[in-house]
Amino acid sequence: MSSNIGVSEVSIDYQAVHQALQAQLGEHAVTDDPVRRFAWSTDGSYFRIVPELVVRVNQVEEVEKTLAVARQFQAPVTFRAAGTSLSGQAVGDGILVMLGYDGFRKLEISEDHSKIALGAAVIGADANAKLKPLDRKIGPDPATLASCMVGGIVNNNASGMCCGTAQNSYQTIDSAKLLFADGSYLDTGDENSKAAFAQTHPKLLDTLTQLAKETQADEALSQRIRHKFSIKNTTGYSLNALVDFQQPFDIINHLVVGSEGTLAFVEEVTYRTVEEARFKASAMAVFFNMVDAASAIPPLKTDAVAAAELLDWASIKAVTGKPGMPEWLSELPEGAAILLIESRANDPDTLNDYTRQVTEAIAHIQTERPIEFSSDPAVFGRYWAMRSGLFPIIGGERPKGTSVIIEDVAFRVEDLANAAADLSALFLEHGYPEGVIYGHALDGNFHFIITPQFRRKSDVEQFDRFMQAVAELVINKYDGSMKAEHGTGRAVAPFVEMEWGEQAYGLMKAIKALFDPEGLLNPGVLINDDAEVHIQRIKESAVVDDWVDRCIECGFCEKTCPTSALNMSPRHRITTLREIARLEQAGEQAEAAKMREAAQYDVIDTCVACQLCTIACPVDNNMGMLVRKLRSTQLTSTAQRVLDFQADHYGSVNSVLSTGFNVLSGMHKFTGSTVTGAIMSLGQKISSEVPYWDPDFPKGGTLPKPVQFNEDRPTVVYFAACGGRTFGATPKDPDHRTLPEVMTTLLERAGYQVRVPDNTRSLCCGQMWESKGDYKNADAKRREMIDALEILTEGGKYPVIVDALSCTKRTLQDAGVNYTMLDAVEFIHDELLDKLPPVQKKGQVALHLGCTASHMGVNDKLEAITRAFAEDVVRPAGIHCCGFAGEKGLYKPEINASALRHLKEQLPEKVDEGYYANRMCEVGLTRHSGISYRHLAYLVEECTRPSA
Template sequence: MLSAPYDSIYEEFKTIIPEERIYTDALRTMAYGTDASFYRLIPKIVVDTDCEDEIVQLLRIIDRHGVAVTFRAAGTSLSGQAISDSILIRMSEEWRNFEILDDATKIALDPGIIGSHANRILAPHGKKIGPDPASIDTCKIGGIVANNASGMCCGVAENSYKTLDSMRIVMADGTILDTGDPQSRKCFAQTHGALLEGLACLRERVIEDESLASLIRKKFKIKNTTGYSLNAIVDFEDPFDILQHLLVGSEGTLAFISKVVYRTVVEHPHKASALMRFPNIESACQAAHICRKEKVAAAELMDRASLASVQDKDGMPEGLASLAPEASALLVEVRAASEAELQQKIDAILGAVKELPAVIPHEFTAIPAEFNVLWNVRRGLFPAVGAVRKAGTTVIIEDVAFPTEKLAEATLDLQALFKKNGYDNAIIFGHALEGNLHFVFTQDFNVQKEIDRYATFMDDVTDMVANKYKGSLKAEHGTGRNMAHFVELEWGRDAYKLMEDIKELFDPKGLLNPGVILNEDPEAHLKDLKPLPVAHDIIDRCIECGFCEPTCPSRELTLTPRQRIVTYRELSRVQAEGTDFPDALEQFKKSFDYEGEATCAADGLCALRCPVSIDTGKFIKVYRSWARGTWEKAVASLAAKGFGPTTRFIEVDLKLAGVAHDVLGDKVMDTVTGALHTYSGKHIPRWNTSMPRVVQQGTHPETPRSALKVVYFPSCVARHMGVEKHDPDKTELRDHTLSILTKAGYEVIYPDKMNTLCCGQPWESKGFMEQADKKLAELEVALRAASEDGKYPILCDTSPCLYRMQEHIKGLTLMEPIQFALTHLLDKLELTPVNKRVALHVTCSSRKMGLADTMADLARRCAREVVVPDDIYCCGFAGDRGFNYPELNEAALNRLSEQLEGCTVGYSTSRTCEIGLSLHGKVPYKNIMFLLDEASWPKA
């Protein structure tokens, strides 16, 4: 039950927002209230909003009740600026509108668009947005602007502050201002003239105080996100310009940003990089200073500890391990409009640094595969620390900046502070062009002694940065809770008072994200620390960064991988400590069983985005295995042992469902089966109109004898699930596969007793690990016999099955359709693209095998136009989970059909995925072998 006034607020919220988008339960408030920082506050109410009008009405209610509110975009913020113990407002994925303006010189963006998505929109125009934070594949525009996030290349010249054209704002009292609309400005001047006049007075006050104005100008020559963007007051005269630029970096403490118009920047088509290695940090910093003058795109400094943390990993450049203890490196990138200009820049840089001592001669590469290897060194630094930290500790990444001429000296001082405070495994890297350093270390917040050590270290660091070097305590990660108390230390009393006055003008009641940016509590950075209890080996390395979230099919339905880990950690902590009431614990667990376990597709795509490669899906499978009782395991064993009868039972089910569908029709069949599914508590699978009919069984046709041989293992799903009723093409996958193999001159071999064989995937996905492994072992014996122990390649038509086979079976050449086509078919077939606009879905397994681009390339060789829908990574059908929890499939594909305009058919490599894709894409999906067969014929 909510206490006053939140009970009243909740009732008022329900008049504006559908109740299913308002959360007050213990599990969801914890899950949705967690961000990437090492702080934890649990909100009383979490609200998901779809549009600006909802924000306006919510803020009016909040203003009337006088409670605090925090806005959340992606929750990748590192300093605790996106958490709340009051009201948390999140943006749903409806906040994804955009408009390209003025021949792509500008772009209008909703705050819910992911940064890299904005760049995908602009890429055909040769443009991009200026900010380029490391989290750009996850963080959203609202957070990028609100934190003035920058990155490796944008520096201080192309960040949000410098590239902002206009913005649309909702003030604390619910008033809307569009700074790009003259009429909106006129209305705002009438209703909020006092605020505009106050800003004008602040500017006058600063300009008259030359020492303060000079301080502000000096502080923003390097990266600085400590406190408010006071440079707005000296850079602009128009109060509206001052206002909107103060919003940049304001971390949700002044107003809500509902739309941003950026001036775009050029995305140069030609790039080259070099990993310059120097004998000491001084030489590397001197090189960075030179590179700044040469206007390189990026220069990333890495100390020896950084390089040591990644030197033994696969794919790293040679020679890192042999570097001396004092060595350092500078990763430099140059960009240009042409190859000739690129080479000129390279020559100029090499000439400029030739007098500096180098470990090896500097060498640039313009080959993407090679310079991506170099950048993998840089990208691997943060994960490297996270991967080796002790369970229960957190990874802290801090972010400071120094005058560039003092960078070498400051780096050495920082290393000395690590040693003084016992942080022996800390690493330093950063954006050297702007004097910006990141330092990463592990910290235990479970013991008071360790918290005290952290407090001492922070006092040492802030004193060194602010007093000795007059630098920035926060360069690009935002002030947050972590540095809010130290803002006055860096800026001094006059500038701090200026910030207090700004806050008072915008938010006189102090309701917007209190405690962030300005905080008088000297121990604020040591309070509300997030516990990271030991929970399970698979997930203990999670740093809760949220990078996994954009690929998760349940992200709009229930929980993301990060949130599953957060809530399971809490569940395991409470169970271990016994500090909660049993009924509350039982309710939390019951919620987790649906939100965390039942609606997890367990696709493993989260591991591809995770900095430390955590496969949350794998953990959920383990969790499922814990829940399996003796009788369930017995039934699973019986089904595995008698797989032949089991599949015949499935065939009967499919036939009966097909007959019922023909008799009842779509609408009645859907209504009846929907009711059965609901009233059985989801125990009866949910039928849908794209349900396949049973494959017409028969003998497997023989192919002509040939020196070329292949073992063909159709998955059990493909052997039994044929075409759907409404697909005009009634041919079977088996027939198209055999047609292609015959065209290519292959003799096909089938494993013995094939109808009893299965890779074990249906058992593994449900947590029956023992049964899954037994089925896989049976399959391996059969495949070894059929392939004469690996003499012939083995083709499986279903990617998820093949992926499991490849994971566990060694010594055999196992391939799914794309792999087999590239390796064994394309040199034997002629391809002519069919005159169709087709859709393509890359399954989770194919993505994990690195086949996404390859599959798209193959499809484009076979069809006139290929559509690969944006931001749909996993279909959410997850084997048979789409029948038991169809809401997961629906949530994952809710934007599929709108992207398939003009498509007549779609292709994939998993029959169960194709069921959900056909249903929600509103075009029939089938195996890509259909397309390859249609577009190919034998080479002469």
């Protein structure tokens, strides 16, 4: 059995493996679908390895059953969390075991707040959000904290700007719950579990103890290990466990950190929490050159400095002139370098003392600008925006068809200046002039970015020569780390022995064989004798479209996408489209057509086009807009005629829809759900325009009534959007008035007279056409609506209020609105709160903060309004979009169901009302919460109603 692969040469019958897994886990947990296997196996690295099968797991028992089948067939297994990994450790052959979207999310804080138990699928930032009110946090702070999961943080020993080597997972892990390749289970924090494991695995424990004794007795080896971990290092296994501990369970606890899924499955980790300082201040120290900047690092390694980030001249040039960047960057002399320095403390006096210490510590070094600390988040936020802006700027502006590769190396701080100069020279020597260097200088940790293309054999050979040169520089010249915090993966596996030497590498092989003798867990990662594994099976970034070509497949979008758990996220859709484009460009037209057809449902049909991906995306991709563009190419002549008819006769169409739902409501009342559902199912077979049936569907809506004009009263123009005028109350709603009725009542109560268009039924912002890719009708309807409302404003004399966030957003998204248009949320918050103080308040209510509210930046206003009229507001976590997607929720209810699958369980029993500001979203929220969700106007109207 090869040490680098660890899988038997005997071919594996994956059809039999598939059947065995389905028998153990159920049909829906396992897939061999080619499109989904391809899409779900992408990660943040430059590798492309498609597994034979993908298993989604939500319980450790499911992992145990998967491993049993893997052992039976000798099939390799790769564990995967969020897939933000950069080094190829989250992809592999055989069986890919993905953490599901519902399990491994335990989050428990100890009574004294000193520890936190976290399931493998908990996102790091979510853990910190729970700890923040307690002035605590977890130690690891990778840049991907808002997206990466605890399982990945531990397995990569991920760190970041502040945690360094003192607060990473290795230093702060308290215990872990582990499942090993042989199916055995161990909780290193439970004495009974350890005792049971000692009974079943005495040889493993004895061997670990002996390895530790031998390592500690070998002074040269133990010194080598200590030296290697005196700077950041995630190359290979955490051999420091063998010199830091004597007890085998302590060694296991720490060996699993940074093991990249090659030793065990990590179900849960308990961290010792660290202090989160309440006060922060940052300064931007601008030096004339890298030598001066690097020389400032040693005197800054004190308690006064929490972080020091270095930007080289190439980094500065990359961000100069970009939105939000300081204008004076363009005035800096060539060769300048910047240190972003942050101090943190729990009281202002200590913080002031720290900033003084920093200034004094480097006063002997001349700077291009005076060093001034600011404790104003608005000021130092701009400083850090420059640092965080590097990656998206370079990734977003790279040439089409190229990859973006971020590597991270570490040196002794006294070697930083020379190492930076040497790295810069390598960029030019090997044809990567775009290369930039930046990073966590306080820990001697450099990140560097290059944007190679991998279309030809010569491209790969060029990259190989570069990496060989980097290894020679880092290892042989400076004795540094080839990987400081991104994990070894396939990217650096060929260089592990070169960095560590034969003896230490032999220890790593022994550890792998001890825990995974059959070599089933993530084979080829971390331990690999193939000197070319880092240049094999590389992604090709085919050109697709301007909307998504910048994608770096980082996975940041998956946390907010409402269809991630159903089938695909934007990253999955983009990588699938790239593969289709690659096949087409390679002349494989038949394969491309086959994949395009197979991907239709996952990539096109189920994307809700909410565009939340643009908010989460570091390079501003917009999958939603691309999907709409692709839908436009798929419109048949028949479909276009239907859309044209709807646009030309929208008043009648809207009226029929509203009447139809009244009829449905009446039919259901007399015939019941069974008969009504059967009739609707029959209708769906006849026409795709017939929605599914649900007994919680609303009745039809009504139009606002015009009032007699009175010049003595302030006037507003009110536009009732499609949702509120088409759909009225649901059976769960306590108030059967329609939204136009409530809005009119509320505005008049505040002293306004309300003007409404005579042809409201005919007007629309065009969203329903745009969502189908029909931009011709979408833009025409928008223009018609804008012009009709402008007449009522008498040339902009009166403001226009729209009662649906999505309608307001689309109407305002382009030029052409020459008068004030506000969403009802904005108008209520800005104008009505003072005019209509509450007569009464609700107790506890729920509030949804949806995708359009996020795009429009009105989440704070939504919350402020709700808190003005309710004693307590519940905001269900992790729900960023309801998934109803306009009328799509009427035809593809599975999207809405998946997006809101955790809504009901998060609502306290006494909460029976919820609010938002878009009727279609509220219909979906009502269905899946079991309570009434309505527009915030209902809450304000009821609570400001004059007392009898």
